Amino acid sequence: MSAETPYRLELIGISKSYARDGKPFQVLDNVSIRVREGEFVTLLGPSGSGKSTLFRLTGGVELPDAGEVRIGGKPATGERGLIGYMPQQASLFPWMTVAGNIAAALEIAGVPRREALASAKEWLARIGLDAVAGEHPGVLSGGMQQRVSFLRALLMPRDVMCLDEPFAALDALTRTEMQQWLLRQWEERRRSVLFVTHSIEEALTLSDRIYVLSAAPARVLREIAVPFERPRRADVWMDPQFAELKRDILGLLRRGDSDAV
Amino acid sequence: MANKPAWRRAWPPAAALLLFLALWQAACAAFRIDPWTLPSPYDIALQMGEDAPLIGYHLAGTLGLAMSGVGLGLAAGVILAVALHLLPAVRSVVSPFVVASQNVPLIALGPLLMIWFGFGLTPKLILLTLVGFFPVAWSLLAGLGRAEPQLREYLAMIGASKWETLRRLEFPASLPYLFSGLKITVTYSVTTACVAEWLGASRGIGYYLVLKFKGFQIDAVFGAVICIVTLCLGLYGLAAWLERIAIYWRRAGKAGERG
Numbered sequence: 462m463s464a465e466t467p468y469r470l471e472l473i474g475i476s477k478s479y480a481r482d483g484k485p486f487q488v489l490d491n492v493s494i495r496v497r498e499g500e501f502v503t504l505l506g507p508s509g510s511g512k513s514t515l516f517r518l519t520g521g522v523e524l525p526d527a528g529e530v531r532i533g534g535k536p537a538t539g540e541r542g543l544i545g546y547m548p549q550q551a552s553l554f555p556w557m558t559v560a561g562n563i564a565a566a567l568e569i570a571g572v573p574r575r576e577a578l579a580s581a582k583e584w585l586a587r588i589g590l591d592a593v594a595g596e597h598p599g600v601l602s603g604g605m606q607q608r609v610s611f612l613r614a615l616l617m618p619r620d621v622m623c624l625d626e627p628f629a630a631l632d633a634l635t636r637t638e639m640q641q642w643l644l645r646q647w648e649e650r651r652r653s654v655l656f657v658t659h660s661i662e663e664a665l666t667l668s669d670r671i672y673v674l675s676a677a678p679a680r681v682l683r684e685i686a687v688p689f690e691r692p693r694r695a696d697v698w699m700d701p702q703f704a705e706l707k708r709d710i711l712g713l714l715r716r717g718d719s720d721a722v
Numbered sequence: 723m724a725n726k727p728a729w730r731r732a733w734p735p736a737a738a739l740l741l742f743l744a745l746w747q748a749a750c751a752a753f754r755i756d757p758w759t760l761p762s763p764y765d766i767a768l769q770m771g772e773d774a775p776l777i778g779y780h781l782a783g784t785l786g787l788a789m790s791g792v793g794l795g796l797a798a799g800v801i802l803a804v805a806l807h808l809l810p811a812v813r814s815v816v817s818p819f820v821v822a823s824q825n826v827p828l829i830a831l832g833p834l835l836m837i838w839f840g841f842g843l844t845p846k847l848i849l850l851t852l853v854g855f856f857p858v859a860w861s862l863l864a865g866l867g868r869a870e871p872q873l874r875e876y877l878a879m880i881g882a883s884k885w886e887t888l889r890r891l892e893f894p895a896s897l898p899y900l901f902s903g904l905k906i907t908v909t910y911s912v913t914t915a916c917v918a919e920w921l922g923a924s925r926g927i928g929y930y931l932v933l934k935f936k937g938f939q940i941d942a943v944f945g946a947v948i949c950i951v952t953l954c955l956g957l958y959g960l961a962a963w964l965e966r967i968a969i970y971w972r973r974a975g976k977a978g979e980r981g
C-alpha cells in the first residue's frame with residue numbers, strides 16, 4: 462500500500478447526533494477515516510460507539526450533521542447504492558434461493574439478470590457451496606449463511622465493501638474458521654474493505670490498518686498500521702508483536718482516552 | 723401436530739358432527755317436532771337428494787358469481803393496498819372513506835345498486851367487489867409495513883429503490899397477510915353472492931333459498947343453507963391450500979433469523 466494509491470472511501474470530519482429524550486445525543490465527533498484502493502481497514506470500538514451509524518452514513522441511509530463522505534474520489538454524502546454491504550445478521554431473503562439472493566442484490570446494483578445469476582452460481586461453486594445454490598437459506602448453517610452474505614457483498618460492482626461485525630453472531634470456533642476463510646477470499650480479490658469489529662484479535666488478524674474509536678461520542682483514538690506481511694499467516698497471533706499491539710489497543714480502550722492528541 | 727396424516731386430524735370434528743346429527747335426529751323423533759318448524763337431518767337429506775340436479779345448477783351459478791367477486795375483490799384490494807402503501811399522504815385522506823364504505827349495510831347497498839345499475843350482473847359484481855376488497859386491502863396494507871427491519875435496512879444500504887423494496891421484500895413478506903385477508907374475502911363472497919341473488923336473480927342458491935322460503939319448504943331451506951356453508955368451507959380450504967403453495971419457504975425452515 463503506497464502513499465500514491467488513491468482513496469476509495471473517505472469520511473472527512475463526520476459528526477452526528479441523535480435526539481434522545483428530546484435532548485441531542487452526540488454519537489460521532491469529528492471522525493475522519495480513509496480507505497485506499499485494495500486496503501483492508503478496520504474500525505475497532507466499544508459497543509454503542511457509533512460504528513453502525515458510521516456505516517449508515519457511508520451507505521447514504523442517514524445524513525451527517527457535519528462532514529463529508531467521498532466514494533471513489535467523488536462527493537457521496539447521502540448517496541445510496543455506492544457500497545457493497547454485509548450486515549451483522551446474514552439478512553438473506555427466505556423466499557429466494559441462495560443463488561437467487563446473490564443475483565437479486567446484483568440486479569439491484571444494475572447487473573442484468575442472466576449475468577447476475579451466472580456469476581452467483583460460478584462463485585458459489587468456487588467457494589464450495591454449489592450444492593446449496595438452489596436451496597433456500599433456511600436450510601443453511603449460520604456459517605454457511607455468512608459465507609453467502611459475504612459473497613453477495615463481494616460480487617457487488619461497487620468500489621467499497623462495508624462489513625459490519627459479520628461474525629459477531631457465530632460461535633468461537635466457526636468464527637476463527639470464518640476469519641481465515643475471509644482472509645483467503647479477500648487476499649485473492651483485494652477489494653477495498655471497511656470492517657467493523659469488537660474483537661482486537663480479529664482486527665489484527667485481518668487488517669492493513671486499524672482505527673481505534675472511543676466510546677460515544679466516538680472520536681478516533683489512534684490509527685494503527687498493522688505490520689504483518691501478506692498473505693497473512695494463520696498463526697500471526699503467535700507473533701510477539703501481535704501480543705504487544707493487542708496490549709496497546711486494550712490499554713487504549715480501557716483508558717478510553719486519546720494519547721495521540 | 724402438523725405432520726399427522728389428514729384423516730387423523732379430521733376425525734375428531736367429523737365425529738362431533740356425526741354426534742350432533744344423531745342428537746338432532748333423535749330430538750326430532752323423541753319430541754315429535756313438526757317438520758315445518760325443524761326438519762330432521764334425514765328429511766333434509768332426502769329432500770336434497772330429490773332436488774340434487776336443481777341444487778347443482780343453482781350452486782354452480784353461485785360459485786361462478788362468488789369467484790368473480792373474489793377475483794375482482796382481490797385485484798382491487800391488492801391495487802389499493804400497494805397504492806396506499808406507496809403514497810402515505812393519500813392513505814390518511816382515503817382511509818376513513820374506505821372504512822366507512824364497509825359500514826353501509828348490504829341490505830341498503832344492494833337495492834341502491836340495483837336502482838343505479840339495473841338487474842344485470844353489474845350491480846352484483848360491484849357489491850361483491852365492495853365487500854371483497856376490504857379484508858385483502860387492509861391486511862395486505864398492514865403486512866407491507868411489517869417486513870423485517872434488518873432486510874429493509876440491507877436493501878436501503880445497497881441502494882434499492884422503493885419499487886425494488888416492494889418487489890423483493892415487502893410483497894413476499896406480506897403474502898401471509900394477503901392470504902389471511904383472502905380467506906375472509908372468500909367466505910364473505912359466497913354469502914354476499916347469495917344476498918345479491920336474493921335481491922334479484924333467476925339463478926343461484928340465494929334465489930333457490932328465497933323460492934323455497936316462499937313455498938314453506940323448510941327442509942329445502944335447510945338444504946340450501948348446508949350447500950352455502952359447504953361452499954364456503956370448500957373455498958376456504960382452497961385458499962388455505964394456495965397459501966401453502968405460495969409461501970413455500972415456510973416449509974423449508976425458518977430463514978433469515980440465524981446469524
Ligand SMILES: Nc1ncnc2c1ncn2[C@@H]1O[C@H](COP(=O)(O)OP(=O)(O)OP(=O)(O)O)[C@@H](O)[C@H]1O
Nearest residue numbers: 479480488506507508509510511512513514515677
Ligand atoms: N436512529 C437512532 N435514533 C437514536 N439513537 C440512535 C439511533 N441509531 C443509533 N442510535 C444510538 O447511537 C449510538 C451508536 O449506535 P451504533 O449502532 O452506531 O453503535 P455501534 O458502535 O454499532 O454498537 P455495536 O457495536 O453494539 O453494534 C447508540 O447509543 C444508539 O443508541
Ligand SMILES: [Mg+2]
Nearest residue numbers: 512513514625
Ligand atoms: Mg453496530
